[in-house]
Amino acid sequence: MPKGARKMKDPEGRMPLTEHLRELRNRLGISVLAILVVTVVAMFFAKDIMDFLSRPVPICSSVNDPDAEAHRCAILSQNGLTAPFATYFRVSLLVGLTAASPVWLYQLWAFIAPGLHRHEKKYSRAVVGVGVPLFVAGACFAYWLLGRAVPVLLSFSAPDAQNYVSMEEVLDLTVRMALAFGLSFELPLLLVMLNFGGILTGRRMLSWWRWMVVGIAVFAAAITPTDLMSMVALQVPLTGLYFIACGVALLNDRRRRRRLVEEEEQLGDDEASSLDLTPSTVEPAERVSSSALDDGAGGRFDDIT
Incomplete structure (x- = not known):
C-alpha cells in the first residue's frame, strides 16, 4: 500500500483481532476519560446533589423536633471520619456514570455496529431511542415513590426510639430503587x-x-x-x-x-415465495383409525400403495 494512502474498511466490518483489540482500547479510553471529566465537574456540585437525593427522607431539625417525637421524620447522620468524603466521591462518580452515558453508550454502539446487519442496526437504534426514556421514567417514578413510602416506614418506629438514618443508607436506597425501577420499565x-x-x-x-x-x-x-x-x-x-x-x-x-x-401476490410463476419463520404452535397428531386404512374391498393398504 502506498505511503499516505487511506486503508479501505471492510463493508461487513471484518478486521483482524489486533485491530479489534486496538479499537476496544481506544473506545474504552474515551469512555473512561468522559466519565472522569464529568465526575470532577460533579464534585463541585456534590452537596447539592446529595441534598436532592436525600429529599425523599423527611429530615428532623433536631432531636426535640415534634415531628421526630411523632416519628414523622429522621435524623440524618454520617458515621466515621472517612464517611463524608467517601459519600462525596460516590455521589460524584454516580453522576459521572449517568451524565456521561451518551458518550460510553455511543462508544459501545460504535464498537458493535460494524458487525450488525442493516435491520439489526435499525432495531438497536430503536432500543436506544425507546429504552432511555423508559429507564428515565422508571427512575423518576422510583424517586417520586420514595417520598411517599419513607414516611410510612418511619411510622412503624418504636414509641421511645429515635430514627437515625445514615447518608450512605439513603443514597444506597435511592440508587437501588432507581436502578430497579428503571430496569423493570x-x-x-x-x-x-x-x-x-x-x-x-x-x-x-x-x-x-x-x-x-x-x-x-x-x-x-x-x-x-x-x-x-x-x-x-x-x-x-x-x-x-x-x-x-x-x-x-x-x-x-x-x-x-x-x-x-x-x-x-406479486410473485411470478417461476419465483419462490419468502419463508415465514415466525414460530407457531404445532397441534398434536391425530390418531388414524383402522377403518381409514381399509381400501373399501375388505383389504388393507400396504406401505407401498
Whole structure:
C-alpha cells in the first residue's frame, strides 16, 4: 500500500483481532476519560446533589423536633471520619456514570455496529431511542415513590426510639430503587424486540398474561419498600406496559402477515415465495383409525400403495 494512502474498511466490518483489540482500547479510553471529566465537574456540585437525593427522607431539625417525637421524620447522620468524603466521591462518580452515558453508550454502539446487519442496526437504534426514556421514567417514578413510602416506614418506629438514618443508607436506597425501577420499565421493550426478531408471537405473549401478572406482583413486592401502596404503585404501570407490548406485538404480527400476502401476490410463476419463520404452535397428531386404512374391498393398504 502506498505511503499516505487511506486503508479501505471492510463493508461487513471484518478486521483482524489486533485491530479489534486496538479499537476496544481506544473506545474504552474515551469512555473512561468522559466519565472522569464529568465526575470532577460533579464534585463541585456534590452537596447539592446529595441534598436532592436525600429529599425523599423527611429530615428532623433536631432531636426535640415534634415531628421526630411523632416519628414523622429522621435524623440524618454520617458515621466515621472517612464517611463524608467517601459519600462525596460516590455521589460524584454516580453522576459521572449517568451524565456521561451518551458518550460510553455511543462508544459501545460504535464498537458493535460494524458487525450488525442493516435491520439489526435499525432495531438497536430503536432500543436506544425507546429504552432511555423508559429507564428515565422508571427512575423518576422510583424517586417520586420514595417520598411517599419513607414516611410510612418511619411510622412503624418504636414509641421511645429515635430514627437515625445514615447518608450512605439513603443514597444506597435511592440508587437501588432507581436502578430497579428503571430496569423493570424495560420489560415491554424486551418483549417487543423478541417479537420483532421473530422469537415470540403476540398471541403467545398474550397467553402468558396470568403468569405475567402474578410474576409482576411478586417482583413488585420484593423490590419495593414494605408497604402495600408502593407495591401496587409499581405493579399497575408494569402491568399496563406489558399489555401495551402485547398490543404492539399483535399489530406487528398482522403487518407481517399482510406483507407476506402482498409479496406472494406479486410473485411470478417461476419465483419462490419468502419463508415465514415466525414460530407457531404445532397441534398434536391425530390418531388414524383402522377403518381409514381399509381400501373399501375388505383389504388393507400396504406401505407401498
